[in-house]
Amino acid sequence: MDHTSDPGALRYVIDPGRLDLVEEFRASPLGVHSPELRKLLARMRWGKPEGRLVLIVLEPGKAWRLSRIPKRRGDPMPFVDDRVFTSLVEAEWHVFKLRWQEMTGTTLPAEVSGDL
Amino acid sequence: MIYKTNEYLGYPDRISVPAGEAVRFQLSSTRPSVKVEVLRLRCGDVDTNGPGFKYEVMTSPIDGEHACLDQPIRPGSNAVIDHDGALVPTGGHWCFGAYVYPTRIADNARAVMGNWCERSARGYALELDDEGNLVLVLGQASKTPARFALDVKLRPRVWAFVSCALDLARGSASLSLIVPADGVRPAAAHSKSFALPQAPALDSGLPFLIAAHHANGDRQYTSHFDGKIEAPRVFSCPLDAEALRVFDGRLRTGASDAGLVAFWDFSDGISSLSIKDVSPNSLHGSLRQLPRRGVTGFHWSGSVHDWRLSPEEYAAIHFHSDDIYDCGWQTTCTLDVPAHWRSGVYALRLTSGGDNPDRDCESYVTFFVTPGKASRRADLVVVASVATYLAYANSALRLYQVHFETLMEHVLWLPQDDVFMQENPEIGQSTYDCHVDGSGRAYSSWLRPVLNMRPRGYWFNLINDTHILDWLEEKGIAYDLITDVELDREGARALAPYRVLMTPTHPEYYSFSMMNAIMAYQNAGGRHISMGGNAFYWRCGFHPAAPAALEVRRGMAGTRTWESEPGEVHLAGTGEPGSLWRHSGFAPQKLVGVGFSAMINDTCGYYLRTAESEDARVAFIFEGTGRHEKFGDFGFRYNGAVGSEIDRYDLELGTPPHALRIATSEGLGAGALPTPEEFRTVVDGLDGTQNALVRADMVFFEAAHGGAVFATGSITYGMSLGHNNYDNNISTITLNVVNRFLDPRPFVMPAKT
Numbered sequence: 001m002d003h004t005s006d007p008g009a010l011r012y013v014i015d016p017g018r019l020d021l022v023e024e025f026r027a028s029p030l031g032v033h034s035p036e037l038r039k040l041l042a043r044m045r046w047g048k049p050e051g052r053l054v055l056i057v058l059e060p061g062k063a064w065r066l067s068r069i070p071k072r073r074g075d076p077m078p079f080v081d082d083r084v085f086t087s088l089v090e091a092e093w094h095v096f097k098l099r100w101q102e103m104t105g106t107t108l109p110a111e112v113s114g115d116l
Numbered sequence: 117m118i119y120k121t122n123e124y125l126g127y128p129d130r131i132s133v134p135a136g137e138a139v140r141f142q143l144s145s146t147r148p149s150v151k152v153e154v155l156r157l158r159c160g161d162v163d164t165n166g167p168g169f170k171y172e173v174m175t176s177p178i179d180g181e182h183a184c185l186d187q188p189i190r191p192g193s194n195a196v197i198d199h200d201g202a203l204v205p206t207g208g209h210w211c212f213g214a215y216v217y218p219t220r221i222a223d224n225a226r227a228v229m230g231n232w233c234e235r236s237a238r239g240y241a242l243e244l245d246d247e248g249n250l251v252l253v254l255g256q257a258s259k260t261p262a263r264f265a266l267d268v269k270l271r272p273r274v275w276a277f278v279s280c281a282l283d284l285a286r287g288s289a290s291l292s293l294i295v296p297a298d299g300v301r302p303a304a305a306h307s308k309s310f311a312l313p314q315a316p317a318l319d320s321g322l323p324f325l326i327a328a329h330h331a332n333g334d335r336q337y338t339s340h341f342d343g344k345i346e347a348p349r350v351f352s353c354p355l356d357a358e359a360l361r362v363f364d365g366r367l368r369t370g371a372s373d374a375g376l377v378a379f380w381d382f383s384d385g386i387s388s389l390s391i392k393d394v395s396p397n398s399l400h401g402s403l404r405q406l407p408r409r410g411v412t413g414f415h416w417s418g419s420v421h422d423w424r425l426s427p428e429e430y431a432a433i434h435f436h437s438d439d440i441y442d443c444g445w446q447t448t449c450t451l452d453v454p455a456h457w458r459s460g461v462y463a464l465r466l467t468s469g470g471d472n473p474d475r476d477c478e479s480y481v482t483f484f485v486t487p488g489k490a491s492r493r494a495d496l497v498v499v500a501s502v503a504t505y506l507a508y509a510n511s512a513l514r515l516y517q518v519h520f521e522t523l524m525e526h527v528l529w530l531p532q533d534d535v536f537m538q539e540n541p542e543i544g545q546s547t548y549d550c551h552v553d554g555s556g557r558a559y560s561s562w563l564r565p566v567l568n569m570r571p572r573g574y575w576f577n578l579i580n581d582t583h584i585l586d587w588l589e590e591k592g593i594a595y596d597l598i599t600d601v602e603l604d605r606e607g608a609r610a611l612a613p614y615r616v617l618m619t620p621t622h623p624e625y626y627s628f629s630m631m632n633a634i635m636a637y638q639n640a641g642g643r644h645i646s647m648g649g650n651a652f653y654w655r656c657g658f659h660p661a662a663p664a665a666l667e668v669r670r671g672m673a674g675t676r677t678w679e680s681e682p683g684e685v686h687l688a689g690t691g692e693p694g695s696l697w698r699h700s701g702f703a704p705q706k707l708v709g710v711g712f713s714a715m716i717n718d719t720c721g722y723y724l725r726t727a728e729s730e731d732a733r734v735a736f737i738f739e740g741t742g743r744h745e746k747f748g749d750f751g752f753r754y755n756g757a758v759g760s761e762i763d764r765y766d767l768e769l770g771t772p773p774h775a776l777r778i779a780t781s782e783g784l785g786a787g788a789l790p791t792p793e794e795f796r797t798v799v800d801g802l803d804g805t806q807n808a809l810v811r812a813d814m815v816f817f818e819a820a821h822g823g824a825v826f827a828t829g830s831i832t833y834g835m836s837l838g839h840n841n842y843d844n845n846i847s848t849i850t851l852n853v854v855n856r857f858l859d860p861r862p863f864v865m866p867a868k869t
Binding site (some may be wrong): 004005030041046055057065069075088091 | 118498534552
């Protein structure tokens with residue numbers, strides 16, 4: 001095993017109280033981020049590919065839709081919901097919120113979790 | 117519109133075709149017919165935020181509708197031995213066995229050796245069941261397979277000798293497993309005897325196979341083995357399992373071994389697709405779907421790492437159930453390329469025909485037209501990076517790599533081709549991916565559909581390269597196009613007609629002949645504009661016996677997604693060491709002045725001129741631009757001319773001493789990270805915000821006999837050319853370089869070099 005192939009290699013534990021990092025991300029989902037937010041994002045993005053949320057490009061530069069990497073090669077790869085994103089920034093924010101919920105077990109308060 | 121891009125799939129028999137010659141297309145679809153058009157691509161990028169999808173529809177003899185077959189892809193490699201009945205057990209005794217090193221024990225049974233046919237249920241074979249137990253499968257007159265299992269599981273990635281002894285006169289069989297000692301594990305031996313069925317049916321009437329069963333009598337195969345097999349052997353005399361194992365396959369002149377029927381020595385002909393039987397029966401065979409040779413065998417000592425020095429230590433073949441070299445489809449149509457067609461990137465556009473075509477159904481098969489014998493040559497030639505397109509062909513990095521989202525620093529964007537690859541893995545993946553057994557893929561071929569070498573496919577490499585063609589067309593610069601396959605096959609002769617060579621965004625994979633062709637061209641007065649980054653990086657080779665396949669061995673360093681197994685860095689096809697050119701003493705800096713330094717995972721940067729850029733030798737490059745401008749702080753898709761993968765100047769790695777570093781990158785961030793061969797020890801201070809070696813350099817130098825080299829050192833440079841309707845400082849300096857390089861006035865090397 002090597003550092004970039006081990007799905008469990010990252011130690012960072014997301015602190016559900018760090019809403020400041022959520023706000024920083026929400027302000028610029030695809031921007032340049034602080035060292036602490038970079039650590040949080042690296043933790044969210046790391047892990048075994050199976051089950052990972054991904055965006056399927058429906059129309060290049062225009063439309064995207066969420067799917068997940070299936071467990072086995074050869075399995076079908078359905079969309080996870082009906083939402084069509086027309087902005088990558090919106091999609092990035094949406095996935096961030098899903099992962100926050102999944103990884104911390106807490107729901108973000110309304111004041112930091114609205115659409116952009 | 118959301119396009120269906122895989123309703124039609126196909127591939128050409130040759131990736132590049134000279135004007136005036138023919139290329140055959142093999143197409144497949146569940147639809148009964150296909151409408152074919154031929155496009156010459158100017159910009160293959162369908163993203164509406166870029167220059168736009170631009171092409172010319174050619175008039176060709178194959179325009180129109182063609183009947184189309186639904187042609188399957190059947191991956192999986194194995195050996196086939198025609199034997200005229202010589203490998204059917206007769207008489208009393210029949211003993212057979214081999215060393216095996218299974219790399220995946222799962223799903224279905226995995227065949228080791230035999231002539232067993234699933235459809236007819238006749239023949240015999242050794243196989244591993246889905247838990248790794250050794251099994252003898254036999255046909256019976258009743259047409260019900262008889263299976264006998266030795267209830268001891270083989271372990272993955274542990275060498276073992278498996279064998280079977282049949283005593284047909286007594287109606288008995290024994291299965292044996294010998295696991296030689298290794299590490300702290302002592303040797304072990306297991307065996308079990310069985311009574312054979314009354315009327316065994318051991319003759320399937322079909323060839324003998326290694327690493328697969330016959331699916332039927334139509335040369336279709338199943339139950340492909342994942343793992344290494346070494347030294348399979350067959351005797352027609354009684355031998356206990358250990359005697360069978362230790363049989364010395366090295367035959368002596370004038371000495372024959374009683375009862376020896378066959379002994380396949382895979383150390384003979386490692387660079388070929390033939391397997392040799394060293395017994396007096398000469399039951400030679402052939403390999404299909406390109407399994408990996410030049411791999412360490414049971415007897416590997418670790419004292420050599422080059423199979424050419426000790427082939428007997430490399431007497432194994434690594435078979436994979438998902439190896440794919442040639443889909444073997446029937447030809448749908450043949451294009452006689454008119455002699456007057458311009459060279460360039462071409463694609464078949466495949467759509468549904470009929471009176472009511474589905475407008476959202478659009479697929480492509482890309483090929484390259486090169487100048488024909490009678491073509492008038494342009495002064496400038498673009499060399500398309502086919503080796504690199506192949507290395508990345510059907511890349512599934514976005515699907516299966518642990519680190520890939522962290523690398524890209526955003527939720528991964530998967531084109532629908534990725535969904536197709538997930539749902540149809542038989543199409544085969546790239547040399548960045550791993551086989552289903554976890555071993556890295558060493559081969560990638562164009563004799564199969566390549567989804568990311570097409571318009572509407574993933575843009576990295578080919579589609580990005582067409583941005584440069586688009587710019588050349590926009591500026592009215594006449595050019596020819598050839599591919600690096602011509603460099604590989606013809607060497608410097610392929611470049612000789614041209615004054616200027618342009619290599620595009622990412623010529624990462626270069627063979628020995630390709631590297632030397634460019635060096636010879638530059639030294640003979642040629643001018644080279646190296647437009648890309650991470651260029652001339654991997655030492656690779658086309659396989660001499662499978663010339664549509666690129667072979668890559670990842671070695672132990674470099675930016676890579678898998679690592680070669682110990683002792684397996686040398687290419688099976690050519691024997692030369694794989695890995696990085698840097699580790700073969702020919703770093704990219706030696707060829708073009710710059711070589712790979714870093715990946716840019718976050719924001720792209722731009723260039724600023726250096727003090728060296730004020731040298732009169734390079735004044736022509738910056739004409740029409742300002743001394744302190746930011747060069748390329750813009751660009752399509754990447755938003756900067758310095759990005760993705762970048763290269764730097766380094767005298768120690770071979771940058772010519774008289775080379776001028778005329779511009780260097782600025783604006784790189786914490787997501788700019790060095791490639792592993794750039795540091796000896798991991799310490800803080802390696803990223804782009806801290807480390808001055810994490811950078812792109814733009815260089816210029818003169819070469820002998822009036823030649824010169826200009827290199828940008830960045831993959832994203834080409835995507836900045838079209839910014840602001842092609843009016844920008846990256847476009848300006850590139851045009852300055854092109855115009856001066858096209859000018860026959862010789863460049864002069866400075867006196868002190």
